Amino acid sequence: MKAMIAAVLACAFALGACTETYDYESANAGDEEGEAREPRAKTSSQFLRNVYADLLGRTPESYEFSLTFNGAPALKIPIDEEMELVNVLDGIGDSAPMRNLIVKGLLHSAEVTIPDKATASNAGDPRPYIRTQFERLLGRTPNAYELEAFAGEWFKEPAVGPRTIIRAIIGSREYQSQ
Numbered sequence: 679m680k681a682m683i684a685a686v687l688a689c690a691f692a693l694g695a696c697t698e699t700y701d702y703e704s705a706n707a708g709d710e711e712g713e714a715r716e717p718r719a720k721t722s723s724q725f726l727r728n729v730y731a732d733l734l735g736r737t738p739e740s741y742e743f744s745l746t747f748n749g750a751p752a753l754k755i756p757i758d759e760e761m762e763l764v765n766v767l768d769g770i771g772d773s774a775p776m777r778n779l780i781v782k783g784l785l786h787s788a789e790v791t792i793p794d795k796a797t798a799s800n801a802g803d804p805r806p807y808i809r810t811q812f813e814r815l816l817g818r819t820p821n822a823y824e825l826e827a828f829a830g831e832w833f834k835e836p837a838v839g840p841r842t843i844i845r846a847i848i849g850s851r852e853y854q855s856q
Contacts (some may be wrong), residue, residue, distance in 0.1 A: 691765060717855030722767035725854060726760055732815055732848070733784045738763070774849075781848050785841045795839035796830075804832040808843055815847045 730738050730821060738760035744802065745753040769771040784790060798807040808828045812820040820828070828846070831838045847853055 692697075717851065720854055720856050722764045722773060723760060724856065725767070726763050726780070729781060729784065729848065730759075732789075733781070733844075734789050774854075778845070778849055781845055785844060792844070798840045799832070804829050804843075807840065808832075810825045811840075811843050813848055815844070816852055818852075826836070 682722060727736055730736060740756075740758040741761075742759070743755045743757050744751055744756070767776055767780075770776060785792060793807075798804060800806045805825055808825060809819055812818060812824070832843075
């Protein structure tokens with residue numbers, strides 16, 4: 679106990695001996711809206727609008743689906759693509775698997791034109807196609823590691839082609855963040 683009191687008194691005397699004070703400018707750590715911020719996931723609506731724009735070149739549509747029976751209209755159902763898909767995505771806890779299914783469905787739809795693997799690889803080299811997809815979907819060129827990882831899988835796996843590249847980029851944290 680005496681040692682503790684002595685230590686406290688020594689600190690008090692040492693602090694009393696300091697006569698100079700310093701003023702420092704305030705410092706900010708990171709920029710709230712800058713590059714140092716933690717990425718936030720896109721809302722379901724933002725994700726759908728981006729995917730539709732990037733893959734289909736349009737926004738989700740609203741239309742009326744008509745069912746005919748024996749040549750006569752039997753049923754008309756109003757469809758709002760965005761509302762229906764947002765409700766599904768928001769209705770499940772983890773929407774990532776459903777987002778991947780939506781992207782897969784859109785990539786295999788008749789509205790999307792994707793070249794085959796032989797056409798996409800420029801003289802056997804897929805790197806120009808991979809660069810183009812990075813620039814189109816992420817707004818940047820791939821770094822050397824990304825480019826070689828995608829190209830390596832392209833050469834190694836026969837099933838990896840243009841659709842796989844697009845699905846991987848759209849499934850990335852970077853694409854799905856705002």
